Amino acid sequence: MAFSASDVVSLTQARATLSDLADQVKAGAEKIITKNGESYVAIVDAKRLDYYHQLERERIHLFIIDDASKGLQDVSSGKTKDAQTALNTIKRRRAAKTRG
Numbered sequence: 001m002a003f004s005a006s007d008v009v010s011l012t013q014a015r016a017t018l019s020d021l022a023d024q025v026k027a028g029a030e031k032i033i034t035k036n037g038e039s040y041v042a043i044v045d046a047k048r049l050d051y052y053h054q055l056e057r058e059r060i061h062l063f064i065i066d067d068a069s070k071g072l073q074d075v076s077s078g079k080t081k082d083a084q085t086a087l088n089t090i091k092r093r094r095a096a097k098t099r100g
Contacts, residue, residue, distance in 0.1 A: 011035045014043075 007029060014021060014033045021031050021043060031043040044052075074080060081089075 008032045008034060011040060 009017075009021065009031055011033055014031070025031060025043050025045050028045070030045075030048075032039055033041045033043065
C-alpha cells in the first residue's frame with residue numbers, strides 16, 4: 001500500500017485530531033505518526049492488524065514446512081548425525097564463543 005503525504009501525521013497533530021484519524025483508518029487508510037520528524041507508530045484498522053498477524057503466522061508455518069522438507073531430504077540422502085554427536089558439536093561451539 002502506497003502512502004501519501006496526508007497519511008503521515010505528527011504526534012501533535014494526531015493528538016488534536018485522533019477521532020478524525022480513527023475514522024479515516026476505519027474507512028481504509030493507514031496513518032504513520034511521526035515524533036521529532038521520524039516515524040514513530042502506525043494506526044491501522046483492527047481487522048487489518050488481525051489479517052497482518054494471520055499472514056505472519058502463515059509465513060512462519062511455511063518456513064517450518066520448508067525446514068521439515070529439507071530435513072526429510074537430508075534423511076533420505078543419508079546426511080544425518082546421531083543426536084549425541086550433534087549436541088557435543090553445539091557444546092564445543094558455544095564453549096569456543098565464550099572463550100573467544
